[in-house]
Amino acid sequence: MLAKALWFALVLVTGSSLFGAVDSTMPDLVGNSGDGYSVKIFSQLSPLEINRIHSWHIEITDVGGRPVSNAQITVSGGMPDHDHGLPTQPQITEEIRAGTYLLEGMRFHMPGKWQIVIGFRLGNQLHSASIEFQL
């Protein structure tokens, strides 16, 4: 089988600290998968606002906490309650250091519940993380 899907359950902590960090040691979003992969998201727009295009740093580590390099990452999402997708088509443009990727072109254009899906391929395995949060 070419790909095996693993779903991470990521819990976003809402509140004033939402997306408050800019690459600090405290990520804005942390998730763990059943087999130990971890995804941390650092928004480069602080605090996060609607209607402003910005970048994220996405850090992926394995079960031993080692950075995961050379992952092929896709990002999609939208507002499930409004039946539409992201207003932009964000893309990973660079692995800025081992296991940390630059995602450009993020924007949210409505207040409400958002869902982001981060998929990444490692070798012949496809993983994805679904994240829900309120803006």
Add this chain to the structure above:
Amino acid sequence: MNKLPGILALLLVAVLAWRYVALPLPPRWSEQEVRLIQSLALASLPDLPPDPGNHLADDPAAAELGHRLYFDSRLSSNGKVACANCHQPELMFTDGLALAMGKSIGPRHTPSLVGIAYSPWFYWDGRKDSQWSQALAPLEAAVEHDSDRVAILRLILADQRYREMYENLFGPLPAPDQLPDAASPLGNAERLATWNSMETATQTAVSTAFSNLGKALAAYQRRLLPGPAKFDDYATAIATDPGTMQAGSLSRTEVGGLQLFLGKAQCISCHNGPLFTNHEFHNTGVFAIAGQLPPMGRYDGIRTAREDPFNCLGEFSDASTSECIELRFARDENDLVGAQKTPTLRNVTLTAPYMHGGQFKTLAEVIQHYNDAPTSMLNHNEAKPLGLRAIEASQLEAFLHTLTAPLTTEKKWLAAPNY
């Protein structure tokens, strides 16, 4: 004794009450509502974003040149059409018509220019990605100015004041003896044939100078900014007494409308932020303009923007590739079929009629449209029926009237130049 008349009367009263009696307001806004109200206030408007494609976007001399060009009907083939014909200062830079009237009737309703410099996209379908690039298109559109880039450069060359202003900002213009009388890659057959007969270097020199005129026009137009309205006073008032509904200058009806705007009517989903627009594209099931097929909207608009030689990534832009974030990461998927740009609601009482084709004459009709959320002629309507009662539609309309206010723009920019 026959009780039927009494029962019918009671039923009638109940029905009328349901339609026309406002529900009592709760005593305080919720924390979420307070946060949303502040997010709509003009005080939350950030500084004007830079236009990386236009290195003179904030240059006062460029704005003065743009101001003159904006009101100058000599830029049209019949000498009668200026930007100001359709974007009239006294109507918040709209024209009061369903469809724009340049040299002839155009295919779309004229949108307001106020605050539009905050938008990353221009036109109802977002087919332009900068204000300077947008400003070029009407000059060569057959239904608007119906001129062409060479004819316009000839005007600049022949007008001593224009020539001096231009050359002080941008350097020398192409020499007149290199130019035909009229030519454009977007023109009619004759203009196009002449354009194709020109040397490539001359074509580039002409298009560069033409793009500079767009940059001057944008330097002027980006100064058209909204001023604080009654709603903003209210937002300020409740900021000092968080949560109190009646702290400010809005009536109970208007406050009720604001509550609906944030909640049941879901207006804030798209009309958000201090300009009451998310600058994005949505299919809201508006019927096609009479005599036209339903438009493809943003689906076509982004494709046109990508192919535009005057886009952010093109040779006439002053931006680096890394600064063209909106264009590089724009979406183009099928759900954008039929999607039109969300307009600002600031000063909306002065910008009737409404929608991309001016399909609705009044705000009441617009509200009724969203209340019904009809099936879209193309793709699907993102909006859902709202179930607003008649009194609620009235409250919502009353709230929209609190968004009208004079611009903050210096008065000299709001009329033809006299300096």
